[in-house]
Amino acid sequence: MAKQYVVTPSQMKKAEAMCEQKGTSCAVLMRNVGSAIALHISRIVKPCRAAVLVGSGNNGGDGFAVAHNLRKRGFSPLIVLVGSAPKTDLAIDCFNEYKPDYEAVLSYPDQPETVLNELGSCGIIIDCVYGTGFHGELAPPVRRLFSYCNGSAALRFSADIASGCNATDGNADEYSFCADMTFALGAVKTGQLYVPCSEFSGDIVLLDIGISEACYSEYDAELNGDSLASHFVNRSRITHKxxxxxxxxxxxxxxxxxxxxxxxxxxxxxxxxxxxxxxxxxxxxxxxxxxxxxxxxxxxxxxxxxxxxxxxxxxxxxxxxxxxxxxxxxxxxxxxxxxxxxxxxxxxxxxxxxxxxxxxxxxxxxxxxxxxxxxxxxxxxxxxxxxxxxxxxxxxxxxxxxxxxxxxxxxxxxxxxxxxxxxxxxxxxxxxxxxxxxxxxxxxxxxxxxxxxxxxxxxxxxxxxxxxxxxxxxxxxxxxxxxxxxxxxxxxxxxxxxxxxxxxxxxx
Missing domain, CATH: 3.40.1190.20 (Ribokinase)
Structure with a gap:
């Protein structure tokens, strides 16, 4: 089994760049993210209405890919654009490619009451708003949105890191999205080990998105994993106590x-x-x-x-x-x-x-x-x-x-x-x-x-x-x-x- 790592956002960017040099583009990684998250969710949740909160960057692009793959698995994805429409080329491409899979596309905070009402009928909420580059404080409208989500009965998932948390040092806005489960993409982020970020992360599930072990030239720590089992002392017939x-x-x-x-x-x-x-x-x-x-x-x-x-x-x-x-x-x-x-x-x-x-x-x-x-x-x-x-x-x-x-x-x-x-x-x-x-x-x-x-x-x-x-x-x-x-x-x-x-x- 390949080694797994804990990395900072800058170390993750280097791993992604190395992955691209080896022939796997960021566009492919984004689609891998969508497939991996949807597969994991489908294993623990029956098909239902799913709200996907997306930001304007590549984390939002991940969200569009997640929505597409959830649709294929019987879910009804509702897209909520948080802040603005997608801005990066990767996110724009994913948004346009998967448009037919969205039940509806709403804008927040342009349609605040409509968004909050629609969220009330969703069985799951998936946070793809801010990625590992976030730091500082959430804007008041986003705080209101996350507060509503955190108080809902829906199961809550975050892609890579709970929005509002700093992936480097673990600091977090007090109104950060509070996930029941966070999907760490490729590697666990250093900030997720520290409070208060860890308190917003729920269970952290590490997903393989196609970045090989060799791409991680720098990292903060290794993760314990199944490969450690190779160190157990196996028992041959000719032994004694x-x-x-x-x-x-x-x-x-x-x-x-x-x-x-x-x-x-x-x-x-x-x-x-x-x-x-x-x-x-x-x-x-x-x-x-x-x-x-x-x-x-x-x-x-x-x-x-x-x-x-x-x-x-x-x-x-x-x-x-x-x-x-x-x-x-x-x-x-x-x-x-x-x-x-x-x-x-x-x-x-x-x-x-x-x-x-x-x-x-x-x-x-x-x-x-x-x-x-x-x-x-x-x-x-x-x-x-x-x-x-x-x-x-x-x-x-x-x-x-x-x-x-x-x-x-x-x-x-x-x-x-x-x-x-x-x-x-x-x-x-x-x-x-x-x-x-x-x-x-x-x-x-x-x-x-x-x-x-x-x-x-x-x-x-x-x-x-x-x-x-x-x-x-x-x-x-x-x-x-x-x-x-x-x-x-x-x-x-x-x-x-x-x-x-x-x-x-x-x-x-």
Missing amino acids: GTFGRLLNVSGSESCIGAAWMSTNAALRTGSGLVTLASVSEVTTSVAASLHECIYLPLGSKTLTSDCADKLCKNARTATAILFGCGVGNSDEAYRLLCALIDNTSCPIVIDADGINSLAPHINELKDNTGRLILTPHIKEFSRLSGLDTDYILRHKLSCAKDFAVKYGVHVLLKDAYSVYASPDGFTAVNMSGNAALAKGGSGDTLAGTIGGLLAQGIETGNAVRLGAYLFGLSAQYAARERSMSGILPSELPQLYPYILREFYGIA
Whole structure:
């Protein structure tokens, strides 16, 4: 599968120009857009009356092509010219070529009441008004139009980016078109990762419009995708449990037994050969009642202390990966244990949750690290680590994660609705799998265990982190096929891993 990217508008223009040099014209791309969007809409919506809001530029040209293809699929497209008639040659050509397919053509704001009345009878509204070049504020008449659309019962779609949003920095007019789904054309736009643009985008669906991977000479980040499945360890007949690695999971405390259970369960479900849970006796006794494939290393009572460092490090000598921090408690004792593991082992270490919190006051001690540490903070945890304000991080996730990873020589998975991975050498990738089912306590523990289990099997660090995030997100999407996201629990998702690997990738 070809690589997919996150790009700025200027980077996208270069990709389109390269595509044209290779023989695919912008006119062909525009028609590809219309076909791809109409196909996707027809898969989720029955034919109905469809309002297509079009601007005067090439984004409007996309809209004319969408209307034409919707007509072929049984929809009745109503064209609303927003602001003026088409002005670019490509848009004018599309408008004239597909005129017979339009139920009607209305002009806004020249016919405001007529337009608003007609919109009320449409089952879907497709926003093709402003493209990725928009910045600034919407005109008052357009604000009124979008406000009406946003309050309607119709399903709302945007082509490439929700109109009113800045595709570079994610800023947005407060009256921007609020899509239920945005079709990212060729590549995801950088601004869509940031608030407030992400809040207007709905679900982002990346569509192939005919621009090859080779055309993207510049980009802000790669996207996690199905190609990552090639890094899974396939299982030959002549193997044993040691073939698939040994994870040492240092997690849990008397008040956080669930964190240890969820992270251990996830690691086991990835296929890790041997998983040892090192924790206090209250945790190991409880978890052992339901997870029988795990090895248990009891270490004292109630909370972990540095007194058990020698015993822990002795066990860690045979580990091929370590997970530290899920529910251990934020304390100096936790930090001392973490330091002992870092100083006395050479395998990758995933640091999550309380491991991150205990490390935060001592973060400068990581500066000379050798790149084997993986930090998996959510936004607030990353704020504690970096000293940056959470609002700033949400608007600059790519650069924040990248700068931190390079500065401290660590791998970072900055967790959010769209998580960002950054490596010590400055490579960045974005994970867009998942859904709102993951917005629950326990998701971080499950994800950390997933990554730890993959690392233990010998998968290269960056690939293991990206693959873990992608697989965990896919499991939430898989579960939501048949159940409401509201009732899906993070602890249930790892049991879907074997089904996903078999169904989608044919992995034994």
